[in-house]
Amino acid sequence: MIRTLALAAFVVAAPAFAQDAKPVLNDPAVLAEMGREAARLPLLASDLARTRAQLDASIRDGVNVPVPKDPGGGATHEQHRRNYQAIYGGGLLYRITGERKYADHARALLLAYAKLYPTLGKHPAASNQVPGRLFWQSLNDSVWLVYAAQGYDAIRDTLSPADRATIDADVFRRMADFLSVETAASFDRIHNHATWAAAGVGMTGYVLRDPKLVTRALKGSDGSGKAGFLRQLDLLFSPDGYYAEGPYYQRYALQPFVMFANAIAKNDPAQKIFQYRGGIVLKAVTTAIQLTYDGYFFPINDAMPDKSLKTDELYQAVAIGYAATRDPALLDIAKWQGRTVLTDDGLAVARDVAAGKAKAFPFASKLFRDGPDGDQGALAVLRDGPGDDAQVLVAKNTAQGMGHGHFDKLNWLLYDHGQAIVTDYGAARFLNIEAKSGGRYLPENDSWAQHTIAHNTLVVNETSHFAAKLKPAEAVAPKQLYFSGTGDTQASIGEMTGAYPGVTFRRTLAQVRVRGLGSPIVVDVLKVKGNAPARYDLPLHYNGHLIDTGFALKSNVTTRPVMGAKKGYQHLWVDATGTPDATNGRVTWMTAGRFYSYRMATPGVQVILAESGANDPKFNLRREPAIIQRLDGAKDATFVSLLEAHGRYDPSTEMVSGSASAVASVTQARAGDADIVTITLVDGRRVILAVADDASPGGKHSATVAGRAFDWTGPIGRMDREAGK
Template identity: 50%
Template sequence: MMFLQFKQYLYTMQRALCVAVFLFVAAMCPKVIAAQHPNLVITASDVVAMRQAMTQPGLFQDAFRAKVADVDQLLLEPVDIPVPLHAGGGYTHERHKNNYKLMFNAAVLYQLTGDVKYANHVRDMLLEYAKLYPTLPIHPQKKSSNAGKLFWQGLNEAVWLVYTIQAYDAIIPALDDATRQTIENGVLRPVALFLSEQSPHTFNLVHNHGTWATTAVGMTGYVLGERDWVEKALYDLEKSGKGGFLRQLDELFSPAGYYNEGPYYQRYALMPFVTFAKAIEVNEPERKIFEYRDGIVLKAIETTIQLSYNNLFFPLNDAIKSKGIDTIELVNGVAIAYGLTGETGLLSIAQQQDQILLTGDGLKVARAIEQGLATPFDFKSIAFGDGADGMQGAFVVMRQRNHGDQALVFKATAQGLGHGHFDKLNWQFYDTDEEIVSDYGAARFLNVEAKFGGRYLPENKTYAKQTVAHNTLVVDEISHFEGITKEGNKHHPELLFFGNHERVKIAAATIDSAYPDTAFTRTIALLNLAPEKSLVVDVLSAESDSVHQYDLPVHYQGHLIETNFELNTQLSALTPLGQDSGYQHLWLKSSATPKGPLAKVTWLNKNGRFYTLTALQSQGTNVLFTQLGANDPQFNLRAENAFIFRVANAKSHDFVSVLEPHGEYNPSKEYTLTGSSQVVDLIHQRHDEVQVIEVSFNDGSVYVLAFHLGQESEGMHAFIHKGQKFQFSSHFQLFDIQ
């Protein structure tokens, strides 16, 4: 405890020093007025280089010509600035969204070509906005307290200004003074003031909504010469440092660059962080923003990439599962990071993104790719500490490349604010580019107005956030923290250890606050046993002074192939598994009470591989097979499958299982190889503080994984197993037994 307090003290002192340095720099800086335009993400010197590059064959010229074709087609349409009416996905929402994108792109083309038609179109749109905006009340479809005027929420309003101020910055040379005054006083200043002084509850908030708002206002301050706006954007409305952009950099990212709300929102929040940081660097390089907090912005960009598999982000918390590294936010992040660092691994990510930005950094990326400088990005096994001090649990990524590019992720993180799910010590598994043990992500059809206005569906709260929707322990059919976000935000798991060896990737974590009188600890490992043999080992131990029902779900992707026990399948009628906490959405399709010591469930994934989960069984353990879709009148939920190990009337219990990838199914060539599990025995034993997992295969090979969960990992740990003495140092060891 004293060590943790000392770590927190060091973090507090480091932050105070960073803020003091920034305040000193701010005091010494002259009034911030852009000397030339553009001067935010794109600079005048960038324009000179890009004008030359667009005349030469190559990636940049291709991107330039494609953008010209797109924008020229859109310029044929009349200017449409409708009175706001619809929520996300509706016509007016999408029109204003498309408008800011068109203004941004047209303004860039004006700078590159000098053709005034592009500037004139942006000017005409902004003049219409200058007429409309002063007349607008709060949006009729306002969302919660963060309401907008052009959009249903202030978040979208801030995004609009981030793009629009860059467009305005680029066309200033084409405007006379009177037009500039009309645009600035009619729309740019009013939007900036609405997002800041009129929305303090959002502007000062340490949250991605606050990040977008401070970025929009700060960038507008640079363009309009409002130094005070820049300072408020950096330090909050009172310039106290309790909020603002720098506080968000301090609080929303861990020292490793992990974002509190998870990869999906890390991707979304990345755009304002990298955009404003770039604008600060251009206008006030003396602030050294990319060095702030040990380079946290650059760390965040790399971490966002690390939090992906097969180009898609790991779907933690409220995540749309189709989002990946080709999103525009990370395209900008990769370009800016490469422009600053020259790290060639980023170029391979840029190649996969297949989008060249019309910016100075985009030009650097294009030229480097053409020069053949790209190297593979180094995807690693990492434990990303959560929380501002990195001590609030961790999100662990374990990767293994010699078995079809496998990834095992272990979520031992903090709650993640309002977008967090109640899934402490949850896990997911990926193999050969496919999701094997899965997470639902968010229940939402983003921007599909017909589905609840494109908002999070009611089932996001009633199912997707609930614990049973994840692969972790549920006690008495109640979600962690009783499904209360405010309570969840007060607590986090403790990462006991993380190991990253060639043959063993392993992590252990514990939490005693998810339930009032139940603590549980999970150790999970990805093992490289042999060239054609890998294994996931999972040990979850629940302990309580009271008797409870313990459920451990496994959500799988694929078709059920076989079990080694008899199923009691419902053939004519289905009933929901429960009444609340997500159980009401699960159809109970089958149940079983395995009689042997091992329960096996095998499924076939669309990647053509079989997967068998082999679990140790205690007497009376039930296995429940479910399908999602009960109590879902609007068919909002996907029909996904799971099986749940249920132990009733127990104070403590160890759930012990191994997940085994095996075989191949090729329907085209009509063959099946190794369609059944090769695991023949599974043993779990405790030797004081050492736990032992023995796995035997039908080829005679036997492996023993030993691990130690105690605080003292130094020195030698010894145990006797089947009459043989074993010893190991550190927290774990894998033994091959012939």
């Protein structure tokens, strides 16, 4: 059942607004303290100098408020983006430094917008998104409003009544009404676009002392509570603080959530917004940090792989989260970021980092349930330790992720020694690079990146999950059957029914620590039950340069066939094929001076070595390699694979060590009610994993393996044997 409200208890009272125009979003006295202390606080000193340099350059350039015409990345788009940053930064710098020139510059920009904005209609470069007025999509207008409202708040009491009335009416009220009334359908969505709009409208309400705007932001355009900020908090986050669209969009959506919540806390403290729904806003901050490797967000769904915790959204989230909780682990993240924000919350972070109060952030193996009630699958994160070079396995057993989701249930990613090893394509997009479709999503986002073959999971009959259609994909989520994040065998089990008619598949991913090996071995058991013979493809997209294979290859050296005609297959070149036997199904590649051996123990498979980039005349796709296991004519099947990290290559000394795999073989057999995976090491030791059909944690199981009785509890059993035993 989806919760109907916590909102019923969250009564939106008219705040006791001051009758003057003094700031309500940041305490001007604290900002003045920042000006006096910044020189001795490294996190603030550099950011203050950077912001001052940007504003001084903006002042020299003068007021430039052009008529909008360009899409993302174009000249007018970028100028309006620079302008909201100048309004925001100018207001804060005025309060921090006391220098009137910064307030005057923000005032001049806002008065120019007061002349321009009433003349604007639909943006001329609008495409398939809800059009804005300043920008090609209304989302960017909302972002402009969130930032500009904060800058305006800082200088509003410095303006003449006439200027204040003009800017109030012709910029902020007009924009708030455009976002919440004229485009009400978008404002009332449960989506990150609507979150930004709600935050902008609500913060404008506080600045203008207008409780009607605040209520509209909190409870939707009609005030019913069926939409709005609080309903978004109810429906967009799971109880674990996982955001519906995945980590990349959790990063992006987090900023309006934390900024508006902070404004509510400062202006309506009786509402206890940071306690709402079990403290979901603050939980979302720490969850977002957990969903990173070496600071970079796991790039599932429509994600860009280069987004890290060093971004405006997380600078704000860490500062606001720390001010609300005083959690010293957030100071550790601020130290890694190397900066904070020029707000009263940022001053608290900078002071306490300088005072040595930071404690290590507790990165750990965790299960993050998906869905408002936590029953729509999960993202399973298995970490072999807290360090930046630790191995991290991510099992994507989550729900669709709305319109930004991809069709790839039970996908997985792997990181090791600071590198992405098993990769996810993310979005086909060059964000804000005008030459690439105006910075929008590329056509290949639909024809390649969203399709299942672009990911590391099962494809049936060369079609994508749910036939790549959004509505049926949103109706069915995977089941997270089991998770264990402790001990020498950490594991996740997920199951998907409904991605293909008549097909159920279950995936067990285990991170297995073995004495004497530098990193855990990853074991992947994917079981398929179908209602008719089919073609099953299981791709593995990896980062690295192929070294060798254990089986013979038929390589395409003079021509390069394309793998298929549609559903993403048209974008894969076939470089080589081979048919391994039970003993030689291995592919080894090298990434950043480390070797990775992928072993396949799936009877009857053909192996296809492929690369993305076919049918791509504008060179929009990254060229990335893939290994595809293909099984034809199967009804039920069990794919068993193993990935091992080993050895080093040091190019400076030209020294190579451990380039040969420590694994001699991997085999799979049935015993009792379980699949038995036997890993034999070169030194003769064996690691035996049993994966039971019954995934309940208390289930009792037994099997006879190599003449020995094997008993275990729960879905995963492990038995290690020394050489000769």
